[in-house]
Amino acid sequence: MSTRLSSPQDYAGLLDKYDTWMFDCDGVLWHGDRIIDGVVEVLEMLRSYNKKVIFVTNNATKSRKSYKGKFDHLGVQAHVSHRPKDEIYGSAYAAAVYLSSVIKLPKGKKVYVIGMSGLEEELHEEGIAHIGGSDPTDCTLAPFSLAGFILDPDVAAVVCGLDTQLNYTKYSKAFQYLTRNPDCLFIATNEDSTYPSADGLLPGAGSVSAPLRFALGKDPICTGKPSSTMLDCIKAKIDYDPERTIMVGDRLNTDILFGKNGGLATLLVLTGITAESDITGSNSSPIIPDFVTNSLGDLRTIRKSEK
Amino acid sequence: MSTRLSSPQDYAGLLDKYDTWMFDCDGVLWHGDRIIDGVVEVLEMLRSYNKKVIFVTNNATKSRKSYKGKFDHLGVQAHVSHRPKDEIYGSAYAAAVYLSSVIKLPKGKKVYVIGMSGLEEELHEEGIAHIGGSDPTDCTLAPFSLAGFILDPDVAAVVCGLDTQLNYTKYSKAFQYLTRNPDCLFIATNEDSTYPSADGLLPGAGSVSAPLRFALGKDPICTGKPSSTMLDCIKAKIDYDPERTIMVGDRLNTDILFGKNGGLATLLVLTGITAESDITGSNSSPIIPDFVTNSLGDLRTIRKSEK
Numbered sequence: 271m272s273t274r275l276s277s278p279q280d281y282a283g284l285l286d287k288y289d290t291w292m293f294d295c296d297g298v299l300w301h302g303d304r305i306i307d308g309v310v311e312v313l314e315m316l317r318s319y320n321k322k323v324i325f326v327t328n329n330a331t332k333s334r335k336s337y338k339g340k341f342d343h344l345g346v347q348a349h350v351s352h353r354p355k356d357e358i359y360g361s362a363y364a365a366a367v368y369l370s371s372v373i374k375l376p377k378g379k380k381v382y383v384i385g386m387s388g389l390e391e392e393l394h395e396e397g398i399a400h401i402g403g404s405d406p407t408d409c410t411l412a413p414f415s416l417a418g419f420i421l422d423p424d425v426a427a428v429v430c431g432l433d434t435q436l437n438y439t440k441y442s443k444a445f446q447y448l449t450r451n452p453d454c455l456f457i458a459t460n461e462d463s464t465y466p467s468a469d470g471l472l473p474g475a476g477s478v479s480a481p482l483r484f485a486l487g488k489d490p491i492c493t494g495k496p497s498s499t500m501l502d503c504i505k506a507k508i509d510y511d512p513e514r515t516i517m518v519g520d521r522l523n524t525d526i527l528f529g530k531n532g533g534l535a536t537l538l539v540l541t542g543i544t545a546e547s548d549i550t551g552s553n554s555s556p557i558i559p560d561f562v563t564n565s566l567g568d569l570r571t572i573r574k575s576e577k
Numbered sequence: 578m579s580t581r582l583s584s585p586q587d588y589a590g591l592l593d594k595y596d597t598w599m600f601d602c603d604g605v606l607w608h609g610d611r612i613i614d615g616v617v618e619v620l621e622m623l624r625s626y627n628k629k630v631i632f633v634t635n636n637a638t639k640s641r642k643s644y645k646g647k648f649d650h651l652g653v654q655a656h657v658s659h660r661p662k663d664e665i666y667g668s669a670y671a672a673a674v675y676l677s678s679v680i681k682l683p684k685g686k687k688v689y690v691i692g693m694s695g696l697e698e699e700l701h702e703e704g705i706a707h708i709g710g711s712d713p714t715d716c717t718l719a720p721f722s723l724a725g726f727i728l729d730p731d732v733a734a735v736v737c738g739l740d741t742q743l744n745y746t747k748y749s750k751a752f753q754y755l756t757r758n759p760d761c762l763f764i765a766t767n768e769d770s771t772y773p774s775a776d777g778l779l780p781g782a783g784s785v786s787a788p789l790r791f792a793l794g795k796d797p798i799c800t801g802k803p804s805s806t807m808l809d810c811i812k813a814k815i816d817y818d819p820e821r822t823i824m825v826g827d828r829l830n831t832d833i834l835f836g837k838n839g840g841l842a843t844l845l846v847l848t849g850i851t852a853e854s855d856i857t858g859s860n861s862s863p864i865i866p867d868f869v870t871n872s873l874g875d876l877r878t879i880r881k882s883e884k
Contacts, residue, residue: 409718411742416776434745435718441743441780449778463792469723471756473748473792480787485770485780 272538272549275563278571284561285572288535290322290515292504294495295340297520297542298566299325302468305344306541308567313346315572322510323348323357326517328494328524330362330431330459330475333391356507361459361475361494362389364503365429368457368493370396371506380424381457382447384440384478385431389459393429401425402440403433414439421446430482430490431459432475441481448486456482460494462524496527501534518566520544522557530557537561579845579856582870585878591868592879595842597629597822599811601802602647604827604849605873606632609775612651613848615874620653622879629817630655630664633824635801635831637669637738637766637782640698663814668766668782668801669696671810672736675764675800677703678813687731688764689754691747691785692738696766700736708732709747710740721746728753737789737797738766739782748788755793763789767801769831802826803834808841825873827851829864837864844868 275281293299299309316323325348329337334350337358341348349357362385369375375398383390383403393400401422402408419442428444447454462474479490493499504510516535519525520542529536538559540546548555549562563569582588600606606616623630632655636644641657644665648655656664669692676682682705690697690710700707708729709715726749735751754761769781786797800806811817823842826832827849836843845866847853855862856869870876 411716411718411744413741414779416774416779434720436743436745436748437718438741438743438780441784445778445780463794467723471752472721472723473745473752473788477748477788477792480791481780481784483791484787485784487770 272559272562275561275568281569281572284516284537285319285321288321288514288516290324290510291316292324292326292515292517292529292534293566294519294521294525295325295327296466298518298539299346300344301541303344305346306565306567308565308570310345312566312569315569317347322508324504324508325358326495326500326504326528327358328361328460328462328475330360330365330389330494331386332360332362332388333395334358334360334363335391336388359500359504360388360392361500362431363392364493364500365389365431365457365459366392366396366398367503367506368491368499369393369398369427369429372499372502373455375426378424379426380422381427381429382422382425382444383429384436384444385429385433385459386435389429389431399424400429402443404435408440408443409435409437410439411437412439414442416442416446419443419446421450425451425454427455427457428482429457429459430475430479432465433478436478441485444482445485448482456486456488456490458490458492461492462494495524496531498528498531500528501532522548522555522559526559527557535560537563539563539566541565579866579869582868582875588876588879591823591844592626592628595628595821595823597631597817598623599631599633599822599824599836599841600873601826601828601832602632602634603773605825605846606653607651608848610651612653613872613874615872615877617652619873619876622876624654629815631811631815632665633802633807633811633835634665635668635767635769635782637667637672637696637801638693639667639669639695640702641665641667641670642698643695666807666811667695667699668807669738670699671800671807672696672738672764672766673699673703673705674810674813675798675806676700676705676734676736679806679809680762682733685731686733687729688734688736689729689732689751690736691743691751692736692740692766693742696736696738706731707736709750711742715747715750716742716744717746718744719746721749723749723753726750726753728757732758732761734762734764735789736764736766737782737786739772740785743785748792751789752792755789763793763795763797765797765799765801768799769801802831803838805835805838807835808839829855829862829866833866834864842867844870846870846873848872
């Protein structure tokens with residue numbers, strides 16, 4: 271049973287319990303291009319209490335640097351690329367950190383990319399050599415023939431994210447790397463079946479990796495929410511105590527499950543995909559957040575009452 | 578327990594029992610470009626006994642007309658496009674027949690194609706209007722935006738086969754048709770995870786439909802083996818008595834399962850993917866053919882002994 275928060279005392283109680291606050295972005299901080307009321311003040315309030323603030327997104331098309339542009343545009347403070355102050359963790363960054371810092375890919379090894387420049391940028395920043403991706407040689411609809419294909423013996427992983435330039439050549443090459451070398455890792459940035467574009471839903475990163483999943487008959491290692499591999503990647507970069515960490519999100523099957531998989535407390539906000547009716551009544555989800563509040567903006571009442 | 582055939586009497590017994598003989602092609606009639614020893618004689622012998630001969634293939638990139646070129650090249654007699662004498666049934670043709678003759682798509686309706694010219698040719702021959710596929714507008718790696726997309730209200734089905742020009746635009750459009758119109762049918766020519774190219778395995782038609790399967794969270798209607806929809810399509814075109822029909826194939830999970838799903842007798846040949854050890858011993862498959870013989874060519878002994 272979730273605890274429903276509403277009074278200034280309820281919110282102040284959270285502040286006492288949790289030092290690290292992790293946030294999903296879309297549906298929690300903003301809707302598309304519109305900031306949610308009170309969010310900027312709440313984040314400032316958390317910082318004023320010396321809380322650690324982390325943004326966790328499955329968006330794998332943008333690097334953190336380019337994703338930060340959205341924060342700046344909407345007036346939300348966020349630090350990136352000033353280690354150890356990195357505050358934005360995307361699933362593309364998590365894939366790069368997984369390779370550099372979790373499994374520690376040996377020098378000289380590289381990855382074959384199905385994905386976009388944001389993913390390549392993160393790999394580059396983590397010192398991971400890569401081929402494929404946005405390389406014009408592989409961004410083609412020309413027929414692919416195995417006869418002319420030379421396997422790069424240094425490829426030790428295939429990393430697959432959302433790629434709007436996906437094609438049969440990329441899938442065929444990735445399939446060769448994954449089948450001819452049984453040790454080659456199969457990594458997906460995230461398993462989201464759809465991607466919320468400005469004008470509606472389109473196939474997401476999980477759909478982009480689906481042909482390889484089907485051809486291989488196996489699932490990838492996933493570095494996005496709800497996989498706890500994402501937390502392993504955050505852990506590789508910053509210090510936090512899971513027992514004093516709370517994950518705030520709007521989706522039960524990604525954000526809240528992610529928190530639960532990682533042993534974090536969870537706070538569901540109702541400003542996004544999940545409605546009140548999804549968590550009450552007989553058909554409610556088996557994924558139960560610890561806390562529920564209408565909006566992240568509700569936490570403003572702490573400031574008002576405390577100051 | 579399968580019956581192992583070896584004597585001329587064994588083979589003559591089959592001839593008494595079955596009037597319609599259905600054959601898989603690769604691994605049964607030929608290996609790539611090499612005909613299997615004795616096959617031409619056996620097919621001629623079956624015809625001389627007035628047996629109905631049907632070739633059933635999951636290849637969805639070629640129309641029957643272009644697939645017949647392979648039969649001609651290897652000296653195997655096969656009739657196409659002289660109804661009711663059609664003898665080659667491909668999964669692309671089955672998809673077209675499913676639309677024209679099984680569900681009887683109303684005039685004025687059309688299908689959105691992810692697939693190649695062979696599939697389009699079969700749709701055209703069955704009088705099914707289609708868009709997408711090899712249309713240069715949809716064979717592009719240019720960014721796709723929903724803002725500029727106009728849904729064709731006459732699209733009543735998405736048909737997906739092997740398509741080496743697959744791309745994000747095709748998947749995005751197909752996804753719109755399938756989600757914005759809940760009655761839109763989702764059809765896949767076949768579910769083969771891989772495709773045996775001349776130089777090795779590449780992702781197959783099942784892998785090409787996988788992104789839609791993942792994005793929609795549902796499986797397509799499949800018109801290829803082992804689905805009995807393929808048999809419904811053959812039934813729509815020719816007369817045969819399932820009790821006097823035998824399916825000959827080299828794959829347990831496509832050919833033999835297809836025969837079993839359709840209530841046909843099944844004969845496994847060991848000239849293709851299945852080895853003796855796959856059907857004997859403790860790890861053998863749960864799919865058990867009625868009869869097993871080394872090669873289709875073995876049936877030549879009937880001719881020798883009878884004449």
